[in-house]
Structures are given as C-alpha cells and as structure tokens.
Amino acid sequence: MRKTMNYFSPDDIDDIAAAEKIEELVSIALSVLDRMPKPVCWVGGPMTTGLRTNEDNKERLRQTILRFKEQGATVFNYLPLQKKAMDILRREFGDEQLLRDQEHQLQERLRDELYAPIFESGKINELRIMPQSGASFNVQWMRGFARGKGITIKLIPEELVPKLKKSAVK
Numbered sequence: 001m002r003k004t005m006n007y008f009s010p011d012d013i014d015d016i017a018a019a020e021k022i023e024e025l026v027s028i029a030l031s032v033l034d035r036m037p038k039p040v041c042w043v044g045g046p047m048t049t050g051l052r053t054n055e056d057n058k059e060r061l062r063q064t065i066l067r068f069k070e071q072g073a074t075v076f077n078y079l080p081l082q083k084k085a086m087d088i089l090r091r092e093f094g095d096e097q098l099l100r101d102q103e104h105q106l107q108e109r110l111r112d113e114l115y116a117p118i119f120e121s122g123k124i125n126e127l128r129i130m131p132q133s134g135a136s137f138n139v140q141w142m143r144g145f146a147r148g149k150g151i152t153i154k155l156i157p158e159e160l161v162p163k164l165k166k167s168a169v170k
Contacts, residue, residue: 007032008080016084022113025081025088029114033076033123040123041075043068043156044139045130047082048107056164063162064130076124085114104137111138119145126152130161 008016012028019025033040045061048054061079068075089106115138118124127146133139146153 006077007036008077013080016080019084020088022085022088022109025085025114026117029076029078029081029118030121030123033118033121036076037074039074039125041068041073041126041128042078042119042124042142043075043128043130044133044136044142046133046136046139048103048136059164060161061130063164064156064160067160067162068128078118081114082110085110107137111141115142116145119149119151122149124151126154128154128156130156131158 012032015028016025019028043061043065045057045064046052047057047061052060058079062077065075065077065079069077086106089109093102093106119142124146127142129139129143143153145151
C-alpha cells in the first residue's frame with residue numbers, strides 16, 4: 001500500500017482548532033493547497049442528505065478520501081475545515097435543534113464562506129463525486145461550479161466507496 005500524504009502541518013491543525021472565523025479556515029486551506037502537488041482532487045459526497053445517518057455519511061466520505069490517497073491521488077481532505085466551520089456556524093444559531101430553514105441557511109453559508117472561496121481560488125483541479133450525492137445541496141453547487149470552470153468531474157462508482165462495518169439506514 002502506498003503511503004498517504006497528509007498536507008496539514010501540526011501548526012495548521014492548531015490554527016484550525018483556534019480559528020474563530022471561517023475566513024481563517026479559508027486562509028489555512030489555501031496555504032495547504034499551495035503545498036500540495038498538482039493536480040489536486042476534491043472528493044464530494046453527501047453529509048446531511050441521503051439514506052444514511054450524518055455520521056455514516058461523514059465516515060464514508062472520510063474513508064473514500066483515504067482510499068483515493070492510498071491509490072496515489074493528491075486529495076485535499078477538507079473535512080477538518082468543514083467540521084470547524086460547522087462548529088463556528090452552529091454557535092451563531094445557538095445550541096437548540098435547528099429548524100429546516102435554519103439548516104438550509106447553515107448549508108448556504110458553508111458553501112458561500114468556505115467552499116466557494118476554495119473552489120474560486122483555482123487550486124482544485126478535479127472533482128470526484130460520491131454515489132447518492134444527488135440531494136446534496138453543496139455537492140450540486142460544486143458540480144455546477146466545476147462544469148462552468150472546466151474542472152474535471154468524475155463520478156465515483158459505488159464499488160469504489162468503502163463499506164462501513166456497521167451502517168445505519170435512516
């Protein structure tokens with residue numbers, strides 16, 4: 001098995017943990033992307049939509065990113081940034097359960113404030129889309145952006161997505 005590359009330095013991890021604004025996370029992301037060999041791939045998949053729980057969706061995405069890294073692709077693992085961005089955004093909404101409209105607003109802000117600046121930087125060269133991403137608001141935005149900018153788009157067949165040991169269906 002090929003060694004996987006983690007392009008986040010210990011300082012990057014500390015900076016992510018200390019970040020209080022999404023703009024700080026974007027700055028970290030762009031710095032990491034500058035250090036990565038080209039072409040850089042982004043693996044997009046559902047996190048809050050589909051038949052699986054949010055936790056299972058995130059784990060499938062994490063494992064898929066790892067699988068492509070193991071195969072030698074230069075994959076940007078944005079999940080630590082996404083998690084921190086969600087923490088920052090959720091704090092703004094308070095601790096209570098979000099209503100459907102609030103969850104949609106949160107996803108729009110995640111797209112506009114984190115994903116869009118990263119994609120607009122021109123540092124993402126390929127978008128690979130996981131199966132069952134059709135209902136994902138942000139994956140559909142990524143697909144449209146990539147198509148408009150001539151970024152290569154590849155659909156990942158289900159058989160290339162690692163199976164979870166225990167997968168719960170909603």
